[in-house]
Amino acid sequence: MRLPACRIAELPDGEDGQGHLACETSAVRQLGEATRRRFALALFLVLALAVAFGQNAPAVYDVALLNGRVMDPESGLDAIRNVGVYGGKIAVITPEAIRGRSTIDARGLVVAPGFIDLHSHGQDEENYRYKAMDGVTSALELEVGVGDVDGWYAAREGKALINFGASAGHIPARIALFHDSGTLVPRDRAVHSAATPEQVATLVRAIRHGLERGAVGIGMGIQYVPGTSHWEVLQIFRVAHEFGGPVFVHIRGMGPGEPSGAVDAAEEVIADAAITGTPLHIVHIASSGLSATDQLLAMIGEARQHGLDVTTECYPYTAAMTDLGSALFAAGWQNIFGIDYSGLQWAKTGERLNAETFAKYRREGGMVIVHAIPERAANLAVASPLTMIASDGLITAGTGHPRGAGTYARVLGVYVRQHHVLSLMDALRKMTLMPAQRLEARVPAMKNKGRVRAGADADLTVFDPERVIDRATFEKPAQYSAGIQYVLVNGTLVVRDGALVTGVAPGRGIRAPIASASAAQD
Numbered sequence: 001m002r003l004p005a006c007r008i009a010e011l012p013d014g015e016d017g018q019g020h021l022a023c024e025t026s027a028v029r030q031l032g033e034a035t036r037r038r039f040a041l042a043l044f045l046v047l048a049l050a051v052a053f054g055q056n057a058p059a060v061y062d063v064a065l066l067n068g069r070v071m072d073p074e075s076g077l078d079a080i081r082n083v084g085v086y087g088g089k090i091a092v093i094t095p096e097a098i099r100g101r102s103t104i105d106a107r108g109l110v111v112a113p114g115f116i117d118l119h120s121h122g123q124d125e126e127n128y129r130y131k132a133m134d135g136v137t138s139a140l141e142l143e144v145g146v147g148d149v150d151g152w153y154a155a156r157e158g159k160a161l162i163n164f165g166a167s168a169g170h171i172p173a174r175i176a177l178f179h180d181s182g183t184l185v186p187r188d189r190a191v192h193s194a195a196t197p198e199q200v201a202t203l204v205r206a207i208r209h210g211l212e213r214g215a216v217g218i219g220m221g222i223q224y225v226p227g228t229s230h231w232e233v234l235q236i237f238r239v240a241h242e243f244g245g246p247v248f249v250h251i252r253g254m255g256p257g258e259p260s261g262a263v264d265a266a267e268e269v270i271a272d273a274a275i276t277g278t279p280l281h282i283v284h285i286a287s288s289g290l291s292a293t294d295q296l297l298a299m300i301g302e303a304r305q306h307g308l309d310v311t312t313e314c315y316p317y318t319a320a321m322t323d324l325g326s327a328l329f330a331a332g333w334q335n336i337f338g339i340d341y342s343g344l345q346w347a348k349t350g351e352r353l354n355a356e357t358f359a360k361y362r363r364e365g366g367m368v369i370v371h372a373i374p375e376r377a378a379n380l381a382v383a384s385p386l387t388m389i390a391s392d393g394l395i396t397a398g399t400g401h402p403r404g405a406g407t408y409a410r411v412l413g414v415y416v417r418q419h420h421v422l423s424l425m426d427a428l429r430k431m432t433l434m435p436a437q438r439l440e441a442r443v444p445a446m447k448n449k450g451r452v453r454a455g456a457d458a459d460l461t462v463f464d465p466e467r468v469i470d471r472a473t474f475e476k477p478a479q480y481s482a483g484i485q486y487v488l489v490n491g492t493l494v495v496r497d498g499a500l501v502t503g504v505a506p507g508r509g510i511r512a513p514i515a516s517a518s519a520a521q522d
Contacts, residue, residue: 061086062491064100068111068462072452073429083111085458088491088506093454102493104486106462112428113450114459114487115408116435118142118248119283119313119390121184122404127395128161128507130405132487132494133480134470135431136391137459138163138449138510142248143283143392144184145169145219147176149210153509160507162489163459165443167219167248168210170236173203174225185224185326187365192227192327200232204239211243212515216443217281221250222265223288224327230268237272243512244442246279246309247272255336256292266296270303270310279309281438284392286373286381287320290338293377297384304386311438313390314381316410318373319474321347321394321401324358325365337372345369347399350475367394369401369474382411383421388434398478406470409481413469424465443512462486 061084070081070093077093084092084100092098114137120127123141131139145167146152156164171190175182177199180190195203207218218240222228240247251265258264266282273280282288282300289296296312303310322328324344334340344353347367351357361368381387389411393404402410408431415421422430436450448456461484468483487495492506 057091058084058086059099061091061098061100063102063104063458063488063493064098065104065106065111065460065462065486066098068104068106068109069465070111070452071425071428072113073425073433074451074453076425077452078425081111083452083460085460085488085491088458090452090454090456090458090460093452104462106486108464108466109462109485110424110465111452112461112463113432113436113452113456114138114461114489115389115431116140116450117391117393117407118281118388118435118438119392121392121394122396122400123156123164123166125159125161126397127393127404128164129500130393130395130478130480132161132489132500133484134406134408135461135463135481135484135487136162136408137461137487137489138165140165140167140216140510141219142167142216142281143219143250144171144221145210145215145248147172147206147210149213149215153214153511156507157509159505161494161505162507163449163510164507165216165510167217168207168215169219170203170207170228171219171221171224173206174228176206177202182323182325182365185221185323187323187325190225190227194227194229195232200235203232204235207236208239208242211239211512214511214514216439216510216512217246217248217279219248222252222269223250223254226252226327233268234272234275237269237276237278241276241278244279246281246311246438246442248281248283250283251288254288255290255338256295257336262289262292263295263299266299270299270308273303273308273310279438279441280311282310282312283390284314284320285312285387286314286377287370287392289381290372290377291374293374293380297380297386300386311388311434312386313388314378314384315389315391315403315407316378316382316415317401317403317407318371318375318378319345319401320370320373321367321392321403322370323365324362324368329362337370339370339372343371345371345474347401347477367396367400379421382415385426387430388438389427389430390435395478400477402470402472402474402477402479404472405477405479406472406481409463409468409484410470412463412465413483417465417468439510443510445510458488458491460486460488 063085065083115135117139120139174190178189180186253265391407395404432450440446464483471479489506
């Protein structure tokens with residue numbers, strides 16, 4: 001039965017201090033007697049549940065955040081409210097007074113959903129600290145992904161400061177298949193080797209097993225393995241479709257060059273998404289597109305208009321970072337990136353490279369910062385309504401790219417407050433709701449993240465909108481952001497009064513449902 005539209009409104013408080021509910025019933029009166037009875041019963045059940053919930057609400061919450069500016073991109077709420085957290089969940093959002101065992105005075109602060117980073121290579125204690133201090137409550141390794149999904153999750157359960165997750169990785173599967181010497185990305189045998197049909201089947205089996213074990217999706221770094229055929233890529237998309245995708249892709253080419261530039265590369269994976277019906281997420285759009293970023297964004301927008309499930313992301317910097325020993329620095333890299341040796345900065349020392357140091361460090365392998373993203377492209381990507389914010393971050397023993405520590409505070413401080421490129425609500429949507437929605441078809445638990453809503457997970461970031469800013473620089477990347485005052489992960493404070501809380505590990509695995517034994521055998 002389809003019920004008539006009914007507006008349930010909160011009326012002014014009565015003498016008992018409780019709000020009352022009213023329903024517009026003009027349409028109800030027009031219904032037949034039997035239908036009215038069914039409607040009355042349904043309304044009674046709704047009200048009974050509401051009363052029961054109110055009776056079961058705790059007198060004292062675990063955490064009470066008082067008088068904060070609560071901003072929820074899903075509902076559009078932007079108002080001063082009190083938020084009660086109980087049992088790891090958001091229990092109430094109300095203008096009424098509440099009490100908590102732990103009380104936070106959020107006056108003058110924004111209470112937002114915890115930030116969700118879909119592209120975070122740093123998946124260890126060091127990186128989780130920088131993430132938490134940047135307002136991130138969930139960080140996922142989705143571009144490269146992992147090989148042993150069970151082992152990866154088990155290594156972090158009960159030990160992580162923030163929530164974590166991973167995709168089943170095409171790169172790790174290729175490294176294992178071809179016995180490559182690389183770790184994060186390939187360095188030798190997996191780079192240019194063309195897989196036989198039998199080897200493609202082996203890759204597919206490995207990735208399928210990862211999906212059966214709850215991997216969030218499939219990660220593909222095609223540019224790092226140029227020996228991968230177009231047919232092999234298509235087979236990976238097909239196995240993703242079996243499990244509801246999505247595929248997180250570093251596209252095959254970059255920049256404006258034709259052929260083998262970013263446009264050709266985007267065409268490849270958008271076509272694969274169209275052929276298979278698989279959701280597609282193109283990573284770091286500006287560092288792949290460079291001066292062709294506007295063209296890539298236009299392609300993604302048109303694909304979405306035609307019904308394809310294609311999304312993308314960016315980070316707010318004019319430099320990338322990757323392994324100097326990787327395939328990205330094969331002959332001709334200067335023309336592709338539009339820079340020379342001096343545009344490269346060795347992450348371990350901060351030095352700019354020349355021909356001699358380039359050759360030396362390329363043999364060693366290690367992270368290099370690539371100052372090649374046009375400022376216009378970075379700004380265009382951040383401002384686009386199509387993009388989510390994701391860091392592509394990695395801090396190793398205090399070295400790396402500032403995006404590993406400051407991505408989210410930089411968006412809020414520079415792009416929102418200083419340059420007015422984004423409204424605060426739009427920025428929060430890119431950091432919270434959009435990433436959650438990208439994952440929730442495959443990972444239903446994500447429907448309770450990225451929102452400030454009663455019943456949602458108590459992953460919350462509380463920041464000072466007038467003070468929030470990144471401190472990490474290219475010379476000193478391991479600097480905590482400022483202005484992130486409180487961060488809760490599953491209801492537990494991990495940042496209090498702008499400082500890390502020690503001795504807590506409330507992070508949980510973000511994981512898709514694991515296939516049953518019988519399904520796996522089938």
